[in-house]
Amino acid sequence: MTELFAALTDPDLPFLRYGLLTGLLASISFGIIGTFVVVRRISYLAGAISHCILAGIGGGLYLQTVAGISWFTPMTGAVIVALLSAVILAQVSRHAGQREDSIIGALWSGGMSIGYLFIAKTPGYFDPNSYLFGNILLITKQDIFFVAGLDILILAVVCLFYNKLLALCFDEEYAFLRGVRTQWLHLLLLCLTALTIVLLIRIVGIIMVIALLTLPAAIAGGFAASIRQMMLIATAVCAVFITAGLGASFYLDLPSGSVIILIATGAYLLSLFLDRSAAKK
Amino acid sequence: MSEAAIEIRDLRFSYSHDIPVLSDVRLDVWPQDSACIVGPNGGGKTTLVKLMLGLLEPDSGSIRIGGQTPAAARTRIGYVPQYARYDACFPISALEVVCMARLGGTFSGRYMKQDKQAALDALAAVSLADLARRPFSALSGGQRQRVLIARALASGGDILILDEPTASLDRESEQQLLALLAELNKERIVLMVTHEVGFSSTFFKRIICVNNLVYVHPTSALTGELIREMYGGDLRMIRHDHRCCPGGHEHD
Numbered sequence: 001m002t003e004l005f006a007a008l009t010d011p012d013l014p015f016l017r018y019g020l021l022t023g024l025l026a027s028i029s030f031g032i033i034g035t036f037v038v039v040r041r042i043s044y045l046a047g048a049i050s051h052c053i054l055a056g057i058g059g060g061l062y063l064q065t066v067a068g069i070s071w072f073t074p075m076t077g078a079v080i081v082a083l084l085s086a087v088i089l090a091q092v093s094r095h096a097g098q099r100e101d102s103i104i105g106a107l108w109s110g111g112m113s114i115g116y117l118f119i120a121k122t123p124g125y126f127d128p129n130s131y132l133f134g135n136i137l138l139i140t141k142q143d144i145f146f147v148a149g150l151d152i153l154i155l156a157v158v159c160l161f162y163n164k165l166l167a168l169c170f171d172e173e174y175a176f177l178r179g180v181r182t183q184w185l186h187l188l189l190l191c192l193t194a195l196t197i198v199l200l201i202r203i204v205g206i207i208m209v210i211a212l213l214t215l216p217a218a219i220a221g222g223f224a225a226s227i228r229q230m231m232l233i234a235t236a237v238c239a240v241f242i243t244a245g246l247g248a249s250f251y252l253d254l255p256s257g258s259v260i261i262l263i264a265t266g267a268y269l270l271s272l273f274l275d276r277s278a279a280k281k
Numbered sequence: 282m283s284e285a286a287i288e289i290r291d292l293r294f295s296y297s298h299d300i301p302v303l304s305d306v307r308l309d310v311w312p313q314d315s316a317c318i319v320g321p322n323g324g325g326k327t328t329l330v331k332l333m334l335g336l337l338e339p340d341s342g343s344i345r346i347g348g349q350t351p352a353a354a355r356t357r358i359g360y361v362p363q364y365a366r367y368d369a370c371f372p373i374s375a376l377e378v379v380c381m382a383r384l385g386g387t388f389s390g391r392y393m394k395q396d397k398q399a400a401l402d403a404l405a406a407v408s409l410a411d412l413a414r415r416p417f418s419a420l421s422g423g424q425r426q427r428v429l430i431a432r433a434l435a436s437g438g439d440i441l442i443l444d445e446p447t448a449s450l451d452r453e454s455e456q457q458l459l460a461l462l463a464e465l466n467k468e469r470i471v472l473m474v475t476h477e478v479g480f481s482s483t484f485f486k487r488i489i490c491v492n493n494l495v496y497v498h499p500t501s502a503l504t505g506e507l508i509r510e511m512y513g514g515d516l517r518m519i520r521h522d523h524r525c526c527p528g529g530h531e532h533d
Contacts, residue, residue, distance in 0.1 A: 161389055161390060163380070163381075166373070166381075167381045171381070174360065175384065177355055178382065180390065224372045226377070227373065229372065
């Protein structure tokens, strides 16, 4: 424990400190947005957004390196593609009907393919694993401010539209009948989900971000009596997973993203088992 | 004669434009009317309700609710969907569910003091005031259905439309629900989609038979032959209100 504490306070090892701070701040966004994703049952949409992001990362890298557009960083590309995919998916949910899952599948794998092609055509060496599985070495001081800004944005939007978001998730048709513009609200929710995913792929990566978005909220759902409670519990659970995962990966010298997700998955399975045991009694 | 509260004229609706789900519908619903909407699966009952709510647009013909289009008259209608369609694990209280009736008043959807009071009054009207803070998932089927009726009442409309509220309810809850609807019918129109044609004669004044075409009969005219014609095939009618031996018996 003292080793970890020493590493966290070591001025020469800022990445661990940045990683932990970003992770703890990220827990707020994950807890709030994850709750909506779970109760609205749109984790497949969040999964599609996260995988589409590779197209933005690859595109950004290509434009930066080949076209010389220095301001178009991989993260800029990721934000643009994430928001674009949120808009497309909102339209798909509304119009595609029974073909929705096929279209989502096409976007999911198509986005990844485009991203990988851009990366393959970009000269020089680039390791996509950092984005696919996360790498806290990539977290900068700037990211901490971005995540803190995202937390403030999400808290402000959710506080403002809490009742409408609750109605959208519980009974979309009724919310529409009461005059709520459900289409726009659904789009807003998907855009916030997209931004949350973009800013947090540095920690756990594109492939595993969906687990950290949904598992803490799914665990919280078993104990919460209201959405507010579910958000608070999910935030706390997520913070515990990230702290424990970073600590364990430091001691065991393992990739932090994978360790965090394994802890989250184990805790979720345990909560399911406890739930079933309690139900039998 | 007073003006019809709901007036449907020459309505046609189809999902694919080839095969109409509803054709040549002409229907008048009067103030303080009570009618059950019955018919076979796929006959167009739910489609008719969705057209009245303005969730669907007719191919041709018109629907007027108090002279307005359904979309403009939504505040007049309290809609009660089936409780069984809701996520049983959703963490929400009965009061929060009922408060949803007051959404749309402000840009953010924030509830005012009077909104919460209206929701509490509606819960009291369905005898659930004590369970306002109880999670929706912890209530019984009958209680959940009554919470949804309270939500419809809190919206303040004079038309109540219920979609199969007795499905999944036991006999006692069903009787309680019908008694509540009879009470509510004193001040508002009650329309109810149901498959339980048997008890319709005990409460509703009229029966709206929907099977592509729409026919309206007084419930006193409800016979086994009429039901057979409507549903097709050989089916038996069970009168819930009629028992001449313990447990009741069945009639053709």
